Amino acid sequence: MPRGNIKEYWSRYRSVPIVYRIGAAFVLGSILGLVVGEPATVLEPLGELFVQLLSMIVIPIIVFTLLMGIRRISPSTLGKVGGQILALYAILSGIAVFIGLAVANLINPGRGLTLQEDTEFDTEEAPDFLDVVMGIVPEEPIGAMAEGDVLATIFFVIVFGMALLLLAENSDDEAVQSGVESIFNIVEAGTEAMFKIVWGVMEYGVIGVFALMAAVFGEAGAGALVPFALLIGALLAAVLIHITVIYLGGLILLLTRESPIAFLTGSKDAIITALSIRSSSGTLPVTMANADNNLKINEGIYGFSLPLGATINMDGTAMYQGVAAIFAANLVGVQLTLAEQVTVVLIAVLASIGSAGVPGTGLIMLTMVLTQLGLPLAVVGFVAGVDPILDRLRTMTNVTGDLAVTTVVAHWNDGIDFTSGSWADPTHGLEIGGESTPGDD
Ligand code: ASP
Secondary structure, eight states, X not given: OXXXXXXXHHHHHHHSOHHHHHHHHHXXXXXXXXXXXXXXXXXXXXXXXXXXXXXXXXXHHHHHHHHHHHHHSOHHHHHHHHHHHHHHHHHHHHHHHHHHHHHHHHHOTTTTOOOOTTOOOOOOOOOOHHHHHHHTSOSSHHHHHHTTOHHHHHHHHHHHHHHHHHHHHHOOOHHHHHHHHHHHHHHHHHXXXXXXXXXXXXXXXXXXXXXXXXXXXXXXXXXXXXXXXXXXXXXXXXXXXXXXXXXIXXXXXXXXOOOHHHHHHHHHHHHHHHHHHOOHHHHHHHHHHHHHHTXXXXXXXXXXXXXXXXXXXXXXXXXXXXXHHHHHHHHTTOOOOHHHHHHHHHHHHHHHHHSOSSTTHHHHHHHHHHHHHTOXXXXXXXXXXXXHHHHHHHHHHHHHHHHHHHHHHHHHTTOBOTTSHHHHXXXXXXXXXXXXXXXXX
């Protein structure tokens, strides 16, 4: 093929918004997996590479954007914003579990199925709440970053950022003043560089997502999903209700009075990445890029609320506990009392705070819920095969929730520009994966 043609095809390919290319890869990869079956799993390493590339930038992007944000937001605002974010995260997770329980009580997933007792699963220990709180203060900040410990990293960066601000205000040493200025300038450049990397990684994401989907369906096969159709259907219904009624209707339309469509178009890259890689932490760089570039939220707010959300806010995961508890009860033919269902809400909300947003967290949490309810742990082994599908729905909800709460809190604190980005132009961010095309700005 002549070089000119290749170049033309390439630029035509690149002119298709990244979210559509990744969406097509998602569908084509799934079809390939279903058609080819087991052999499609050889593609898995190509998918894992995508996940690894995203994980590579999680900690640097948190450090840079949070420091940038601290430069732009006063400490008192940060405290106020923090309180609002935590309150909304907790309230919404509670609502999510209620919706999950209500939908599952209606649909009754698990009826007609019997539990295969041989599918054993080990119990995982619930993270101790006190340990989680103590763990927020890192013994060793570089170690915390190296281990990808998000909460400890946030803590250290906030303390460091505040110290820099105090120096800028109080020091009369010029060398210190200009040093602080230089650090912030480096951080500014670093943030931009990170976002460049995000979009570069997303270009590879087309291959990565294709491979991930081919591998997951190649392994599970459509037939394996049939017995779980009601469980998948119940979670899907609950997730859709939560996203449309609570996030789009309640948070975006009622509280900010802005367009839910604009919110969704602004968040689309993060949503499709979450669906593809089933990790809120891994999706974080893309979630931040959407908050910055499309939703036009101030770094001071999203730099803090999104990493926090990826770790402690998991509405989809909490909601799944409700659905799965009813599923488990139906499998063994018992009825959960109202008190038991309230217990599910409490454990689900608390456990989602202490567990990280990585693939399969929801399944680990389920062992805690089942233990508490006295239901057989074999249920966890039984549903483990479909978890790669269920986890996608949970993660997509988790990430959408982080962005919706961040949008509302940014609105309450004058930290969002509703006159630009996808709010002003719903097609914004559809150029080269959310990056402005040259001369566009
Ligand atoms: N994979 C989910 C997340 O990263 C957690 C879960 O398993 O529900 O948000």
